[in-house]
Amino acid sequence: MGVPMQFSIILQQVVNGLSLGAVYALIAVGFALIFNVLKFSNFAHGGVLGISAYAGYIAANQFKLPLIPVILVGMVTGAILAVLVELIAFRWIRLQKGQLVYFFVTSVTMLMLLEQVLIIRFGASFESYPYTLVKVRVLQFGDVTISVTYLLSLISTIIAFSGLIYVLKKTKIGIAIRAASNDLTATSLMGINVNMVIIAAFIVSGMLGGLSGVLYGISASLSPQIGQIVVKGFIASVLGGLGSLTGVAVAAVVLGVLEVFLISTIGSGLSPVVIFLLMVVFLLVRPHGFAGVSFSDKA
Amino acid sequence: MLEIKNLHSGYNKIEVLHDINIKVPDGKIVVVIGRNGAGKSTLLNTISGLVKIKSGSIEMNGQKIPSAPHKIVASGIIQVPEGRRIFPSLTIAENLIMGGYLASNAEMNVRKEEVYNTFPILCQRENQQAGTLSGGEQQMLAMGRGMMAGPKILLLDEPSLGLAPLVFTQVFELIIKLNKERNMTIILVEQNATIALKMADYAYVLENGCVVIEGPGEELIKDARVKAAYLGAAVKTLKEPSPREYLE
Ligand SMILES: Nc1ncnc2c1ncn2[C@@H]1O[C@H](COP(=O)(O)OP(=O)(O)O)[C@@H](O)[C@H]1O
Numbered sequence: 001m002g003v004p005m006q007f008s009i010i011l012q013q014v015v016n017g018l019s020l021g022a023v024y025a026l027i028a029v030g031f032a033l034i035f036n037v038l039k040f041s042n043f044a045h046g047g048v049l050g051i052s053a054y055a056g057y058i059a060a061n062q063f064k065l066p067l068i069p070v071i072l073v074g075m076v077t078g079a080i081l082a083v084l085v086e087l088i089a090f091r092w093i094r095l096q097k098g099q100l101v102y103f104f105v106t107s108v109t110m111l112m113l114l115e116q117v118l119i120i121r122f123g124a125s126f127e128s129y130p131y132t133l134v135k136v137r138v139l140q141f142g143d144v145t146i147s148v149t150y151l152l153s154l155i156s157t158i159i160a161f162s163g164l165i166y167v168l169k170k171t172k173i174g175i176a177i178r179a180a181s182n183d184l185t186a187t188s189l190m191g192i193n194v195n196m197v198i199i200a201a202f203i204v205s206g207m208l209g210g211l212s213g214v215l216y217g218i219s220a221s222l223s224p225q226i227g228q229i230v231v232k233g234f235i236a237s238v239l240g241g242l243g244s245l246t247g248v249a250v251a252a253v254v255l256g257v258l259e260v261f262l263i264s265t266i267g268s269g270l271s272p273v274v275i276f277l278l279m280v281v282f283l284l285v286r287p288h289g290f291a292g293v294s295f296s297d298k299a
Numbered sequence: 300m301l302e303i304k305n306l307h308s309g310y311n312k313i314e315v316l317h318d319i320n321i322k323v324p325d326g327k328i329v330v331v332i333g334r335n336g337a338g339k340s341t342l343l344n345t346i347s348g349l350v351k352i353k354s355g356s357i358e359m360n361g362q363k364i365p366s367a368p369h370k371i372v373a374s375g376i377i378q379v380p381e382g383r384r385i386f387p388s389l390t391i392a393e394n395l396i397m398g399g400y401l402a403s404n405a406e407m408n409v410r411k412e413e414v415y416n417t418f419p420i421l422c423q424r425e426n427q428q429a430g431t432l433s434g435g436e437q438q439m440l441a442m443g444r445g446m447m448a449g450p451k452i453l454l455l456d457e458p459s460l461g462l463a464p465l466v467f468t469q470v471f472e473l474i475i476k477l478n479k480e481r482n483m484t485i486i487l488v489e490q491n492a493t494i495a496l497k498m499a500d501y502a503y504v505l506e507n508g509c510v511v512i513e514g515p516g517e518e519l520i521k522d523a524r525v526k527a528a529y530l531g532a533a534v535k536t537l538k539e540p541s542p543r544e545y546l547e
Pocket residue numbers: 310313315333334335336337338339340341342
């Protein structure tokens with residue numbers, strides 16, 4: 001019996017890792033979208049994610065909304081909040097033609113500010129989404145037990161990314177977001193209002209952030225520090241080679257699987273240490289990340 | 300008619316352009332020549348709204364042009380920037396869609412057809428990433444992307460830079476064709492003064508941010524100062540046929 005038992009555990013771990021990786025991928029892609037357009041690391045994304053996770057929690061807990069509306073509440077909150085952050089915090093720096101470091105510092109400040117809002121409202125305790133939100137908790141396939149909340153993360157991520165790909169490849173505004181990632185000034189020379197494109201990028205990024213917050217909240221638990229998982233998105237973005245969203249998503253999934261395996265083997269204390277070391281080594285070997293492609297100027 | 304009146308512009312505290320006066324009548328080719336750093340790109344970027352006007356004005360048909368770059372494009376003034384600045388990770392087709400961002404779908408299809416007829420290579424590579432194109436092909440794409448907007452006034456910033464002779468000819472032929480057949484107004488910035496002056500209806504020489512010489516193209520070619528400063532070395536090395544001769 002030993003061998004099939006082990007296999008089933010491994011399979012469960014893989015599913016757990018993939019679903020955690022899926023959430024990381026949502027975070028990382030939302031993070032990378034803004035990095036690509038504005039060229040700074042937007043840690044405020046973590047704050048957006050955190051508030052959205054709690055918005056979903058309130059929708060589920062106090063308003064007793066079912067799963068899909070709860071997810072939508074999280075996404076809409078994320079979109080609105082991300083746009084507010086852009087309008088209040090970043091646009092002004094942009095108009096002053098501020099250096100990138102100001103954006104970075106502001107984004108970290110926004111993360112702490114939004115986190116503080118959660119601490120004031122909810123204290124330092126942990127909360128959970130109501131258990132009844134996902135009614136069937138596990139699926140049993142022979143020896144293999146799969147958590148439905150994990151499956152939910154996976155499936156939601158796949159749906160979200162399908163939507164994202166459609167928007168970025170097939171709609172004018174989506175193509176404009178990719179164009180702006182290449183060259184913001186040239187984008188304005190196309191007659192495109194770059195402020196609108198930036199707003200669109202924040203909406204998309206905020207929706208992904210809101211979704212990741214709710215999914216993470218449902219499959220794990222909520223604390224006001226939840227926004228700090230944006231660091232995982234940051235790591236995955238860097239490993240994936242920021243420019244390529246596909247690379248970023250793949251790196252995030254790898255990171256999720258790796259983390260689940262490390263935690264189950266060496267424990268949750270050492271796991272982050274190993275991950276940071278791996279990140280450093282990897283970047284020494286491949287400074288442009290997994291998918292790092294750079295187009296050189298051609299004469 | 301585009302009219303630049305007593306224009307001063309530049310970056311932050313540095314003024315680059317000083318008291319520029321330029322008239323661009325409809326349907327004409329106006330050329331601006333000048334050395335590296337003279338302020339040619341700054342001039343085009345001021346027209347496009349990328350560089351702020353410090354004082355003076357830019358008017359189209361007696362009306363001040365808008366200040367936001369995207370509104371300037373909407374008013375029909377399109378720039379093909381220096382160094383092409385195509386979107387490398389977008390496909391060629393997507394680059395063209397961006398060029399025609401403000402156009403209706405119907406206009407977009409007609410113009411895309413035109414661009415593909417002008418540059419068949421772009422059609423063949425439609426779904427390829429633009430960053431994989433050669434320099435000459437990227438210039439074709441940049442021109443095509445500009446055409447997608449349906450410009451009334453086309454601003455071209457050194458389109459010949461680094462081009463092989465064959466592409467070079469093709470690009471200048473296109474400029475003349477757009478001007479003659481479409482009656483498109485062209486402002487052409489060039490270091491390659493010989494060819495540019497030959498096709499110019501009127502030309503300006505920019506030095507250190509000031510217009511120092513101006514006149515009809517043929518006159519400037521004969522001008523002793525222009526010859527000495529801008530044509531001397533160039534004439535000896537230039538082997539490309541003049542596009543005008545080529546067409547006629
Ligand atoms: N973004 C910028 N910031 C500050 N100075 C600039 C900028 N771009 C160009 N300049 C300066 O403006 C002057 C004119 O440059 P430019 O218009 O690019 O000349 P040209 O196109 O004729 O080669 C140069 O002295 C250049 O250093």
